[in-house]
Amino acid sequence: TTPVLEIKHLDVDYGLGDQAVRAVRDVSLTLHRGEVLGLAGESGSGKSTLAYGLTRLLPPPGVVSGGSVVYHPPGGAEPFDVMALTPAELRRFRWAETSIVFQGAMNSLNPVHKVATQLLDVIKAHEPRLSPAARLDRARELLRLVGISADRLDSYPHQLSGGMRQRVMIGMALALEPQIVIMDEPTTALDVVMQRQILGQLVELRERLGFAVLFITHDLSLLVEFSDRIAIMYGGRIVEEAPAATLYRDSLHPYSEGLLRSFPALRGPRRELSGIPGSPPDLRAMPTGCAFHPRCPKAFDPCHEKIPVLGPPPDRAGPARTVACWLHPAAPTG
Numbered sequence: 001t002t003p004v005l006e007i008k009h010l011d012v013d014y015g016l017g018d019q020a021v022r023a024v025r026d027v028s029l030t031l032h033r034g035e036v037l038g039l040a041g042e043s044g045s046g047k048s049t050l051a052y053g054l055t056r057l058l059p060p061p062g063v064v065s066g067g068s069v070v071y072h073p074p075g076g077a078e079p080f081d082v083m084a085l086t087p088a089e090l091r092r093f094r095w096a097e098t099s100i101v102f103q104g105a106m107n108s109l110n111p112v113h114k115v116a117t118q119l120l121d122v123i124k125a126h127e128p129r130l131s132p133a134a135r136l137d138r139a140r141e142l143l144r145l146v147g148i149s150a151d152r153l154d155s156y157p158h159q160l161s162g163g164m165r166q167r168v169m170i171g172m173a174l175a176l177e178p179q180i181v182i183m184d185e186p187t188t189a190l191d192v193v194m195q196r197q198i199l200g201q202l203v204e205l206r207e208r209l210g211f212a213v214l215f216i217t218h219d220l221s222l223l224v225e226f227s228d229r230i231a232i233m234y235g236g237r238i239v240e241e242a243p244a245a246t247l248y249r250d251s252l253h254p255y256s257e258g259l260l261r262s263f264p265a266l267r268g269p270r271r272e273l274s275g276i277p278g279s280p281p282d283l284r285a286m287p288t289g290c291a292f293h294p295r296c297p298k299a300f301d302p303c304h305e306k307i308p309v310l311g312p313p314p315d316r317a318g319p320a321r322t323v324a325c326w327l328h329p330a331a332p333t334g
């Protein structure tokens with residue numbers, strides 16, 4: 001599989017100078033063409049900051065203070081660093097290559113316009129040469145793709161359920177024929193059944209349309225079911241990354257284990273639900289060593305002092321995976 005997006009050593013701060021708080025720390029993550037990559041972590045771990053940072057949509061005072069995000073266009077065109085694009089290039093990149101459905105997106109439909117108007121506007125902006133009739137056909141097709149009947153085009157947003165509004169947003173995102181769809185916790189406001197339906201639908205569309213998905217949620221059990229790979233974030237860092245089944249079967253970081261125990265599994269062996277005691281770190285006063293050590297049931301000497309490096313665990317053969325934990329210290333590289 002070939003990469004479509006390579007995030008390399010990305011740092012994101014809120015504020016400048018002494019006031020700066022680092023919310024994303026040295027994150028490296030690769031999204032492959034056509035894959036579903038799940039990103040999980042507790043509230044405040046930096047998931048949204050990463051998503052906004054890599055698309056350069058960070059609201060102030062957020063700034064990307066280091067690293068690069070290399071995009072590989074389809075058809076073998078030259079890769080480029082999204083962080084180095086001019087504003088005009090960036091606008092084109094966003095429209096043409098990535099679509100983002102952000103947290104709370106379902107509330108961003110304009111309440112005074114019908115679904116049709118909003119969907120047609122997006123299609124018109126993306127494909128200005130289509131005739132009005134062809135645009136309408138496309139709008140119908142997009143709604144059908146996301147499982148909404150075409151007669152909903154005449155509805156106003158308030159006439160749709162939350163799940164339907166969310167699916168309209170996905171339809172709008174797909175109107176742009178993106179290479180990458182980023183969904184940031186589109187489901188928090190929705191019930192569990194709806195969450196599964198929407199992610200399931202996205203995975204099915206991905207198989208037909210071939211885009212890659214970065215799906216961000218608290219709910220690890222959902223990711224275990226639907227994603228190809230999972231990355232776990234804590235205190236602004238990636239602490240573990242593995243194929244979904246591997247992570248589920250044999251998670252190595254005690255934090256991943258804790259997250260797995262925080263949600264009921266949908267299938268497979270049942271775990272006792274216990275959650276993770278304690279609370280996420282204060283970014284202004286990060287613990288020394290591994291940021292998770294104050295909450296970790298397995299912490300030992302090095303954990304308090306030295307930050308573990310993210311790397312392949314030497315005690316596990318098999319599929320590509322990484323972990324940042326002193327229980328499985330990565331072999332020094334180079």
Ligand code: ATP
Nearest residue numbers: 014023042043044045046047048049050060061283
């Ligand atoms: P959630 O699951 O609740 O969406 P998240 O993983 O998306 O959480 P972020 O929203 O990325 O987390 O926040 C990461 C950290 O950055 C948090 O500690 C948060 O307090 C901080 N943060 C977010 N936005 C700002 C801001 N505008 N100014 C200062 N700090 C911020």
Ligand code: MG
Nearest residue numbers: 047048103185
């Ligand atoms: Mg968030």
